Amino acid sequence: MSSNQYMNVPLSLYIHFPWCVKKCPYCDFNSHETSGAVPEAAYLDALETDLIDDIKRLSALNKQSTKIEKPEIQTIFMGGGTPSLFSANAIQDLLNRLKQHLTFAINIEITIEANPGTLSFEKLAGYYQAGINRLSLGGQSFNNQHLNLLGRIHSSSDITTAFENASRAGFKNINLDLMHGLSQQTISNAINDLQQAIELQPTHISWYQLTIEPNTRFYNEPPRLPTDDTLWEIYQTGLNLLAQHGFHRYEVSAFSQSGQQAKHNVNYWLFGDYIGIGAGAHGKLSSAEAIIRTAKTRSPKDYLKQQKCKSSIIDEKSLSLEFLMNALRLNEGFTKRIYEQRTGLNASRLENFLTAGMTKGLLQQKHDKIIPTALGIQYLNDLLMLFD
Numbered sequence: 001m002s003s004n005q006y007m008n009v010p011l012s013l014y015i016h017f018p019w020c021v022k023k024c025p026y027c028d029f030n031s032h033e034t035s036g037a038v039p040e041a042a043y044l045d046a047l048e049t050d051l052i053d054d055i056k057r058l059s060a061l062n063k064q065s066t067k068i069e070k071p072e073i074q075t076i077f078m079g080g081g082t083p084s085l086f087s088a089n090a091i092q093d094l095l096n097r098l099k100q101h102l103t104f105a106i107n108i109e110i111t112i113e114a115n116p117g118t119l120s121f122e123k124l125a126g127y128y129q130a131g132i133n134r135l136s137l138g139g140q141s142f143n144n145q146h147l148n149l150l151g152r153i154h155s156s157s158d159i160t161t162a163f164e165n166a167s168r169a170g171f172k173n174i175n176l177d178l179m180h181g182l183s184q185q186t187i188s189n190a191i192n193d194l195q196q197a198i199e200l201q202p203t204h205i206s207w208y209q210l211t212i213e214p215n216t217r218f219y220n221e222p223p224r225l226p227t228d229d230t231l232w233e234i235y236q237t238g239l240n241l242l243a244q245h246g247f248h249r250y251e252v253s254a255f256s257q258s259g260q261q262a263k264h265n266v267n268y269w270l271f272g273d274y275i276g277i278g279a280g281a282h283g284k285l286s287s288a289e290a291i292i293r294t295a296k297t298r299s300p301k302d303y304l305k306q307q308k309c310k311s312s313i314i315d316e317k318s319l320s321l322e323f324l325m326n327a328l329r330l331n332e333g334f335t336k337r338i339y340e341q342r343t344g345l346n347a348s349r350l351e352n353f354l355t356a357g358m359t360k361g362l363l364q365q366k367h368d369k370i371i372p373t374a375l376g377i378q379y380l381n382d383l384l385m386l387f388d
């Protein structure tokens with residue numbers, strides 16, 4: 001990735017779309033059921049104002065007297081919620097507006113998250129023609145009973161149809177999201193889900209273990225989850241299956257064919273910068289003086305009226321901890337040079353942590369890289385607790 005011109009740190013753009021057809025009982029994202037059509041035109045206007053404000057913020061942070069002209073971005077991620085509730089025309093309009101304010105890097109990765117229950121061939125073809133070059137399909141499971149328990153609005157065959165339509169529409173880079181550790185899921189159910197996903201030959205699979213999050217229906221009405229032994233078997237068998245089929249695990253839950261890692265997510269994990277626009281979106285922006293977090297108005301209704309931004313400077317201890325929380329998710333770890341470049345701090349701050357991590361067998365050092373061991377990836381929280 002090349003760098004943006006001001007801080008030698010790559011810059012990405014995240015755009016949040018806060019509406020869904022139905023709220024899934026496990027989901028704690030900023031997503032809200034919509035009864036009718038989404039307010040496309042008004043939301044696009046709000047996003048554009050929000051973006052212009054963030055570019056001003058980036059300029060002020062970097063002490064530029066005039067607005068930075070069209071900062072260069074490496075990746076765009078349209079996430080949600082369900083961005084695929086927006087029509088292809090609206091997404092085309094959005095990309096045209098973005099180009100008025102940003103420079104798109106050559107080889108830019110532009111991803112849209114899509115729910116298989118909201119797609120037609122025409123919509124997918126329209127997205128592709130608009131310039132979206134990566135699709136992330138929320139499949140979750142190929143078992144209709146499990147899809148039902150997860151409150152999904154689509155069936156197993158809808159996932160296959162959406163995938164085939166996307167390929168026919170031109171998409172070559174497709175991620176499939178799957179969840180495991182589901183209520184009533186056996187080892188063979190979970191492995192069958194992975195097998196069906198692999199058969200479709202996506203470039204990338206995100207394989208998440210279901211977590212029960214506060215403020216979700218599952219938290220208040222907990223489903224009966226598989227035993228720890230079953231979860232362990234699912235995990236080990238799944239990892240082997242993915243590896244056998246050429247899906248390289250490069251992050252805790254991310255598996256890709258060779259060279260097909262999600263550039264946008266890798267930028268998060270290596271603590272790059274990102275502008276975050278849309279209801280409830282978060283961002284991170286750097287300058288030589290400070291690194292700030294931004295958070296936008298969360299309620300979609302309020303956001304449409306006014307796109308407020310709360311920004312705060314990340315203090316030094318949090319900077320190191322946040323860097324480690326992200327970078328240690330990566331199988332390949334990080335270098336001290338990247339730590340210094342992305343946090344502005346001296347790598348000597350890490351010495352005690354590195355010694356403790358290596359003593360406990362959770363970290364290893366290979367050449368200039370600091371890498372979590374298999375145990376370190378599995379017990380990431382314990383590893384992070386070693387930082388003080």
Ligand SMILES: C[S@@+](CC[C@H](N)C(=O)[O-])C[C@H]1O[C@@H](n2cnc3c(N)ncnc32)[C@H](O)[C@@H]1O
Binds near residue numbers: 079116208
């Ligand atoms: C930002 S979500 C939105 C994706 C999209 N709206 C959809 O559901 O079709 C991205 C992914 O996170 C995963 N996910 C969401 N909540 C989860 C939870 N509680 N536990 C595990 N994975 C979760 C799902 O696989 C989901 O597709």
Ligand code: SF4
Binds near residue numbers: 019023024031080115
């Ligand atoms: S469709 Fe996706 S974002 Fe919407 S509620 Fe379900 S998991 Fe959450």
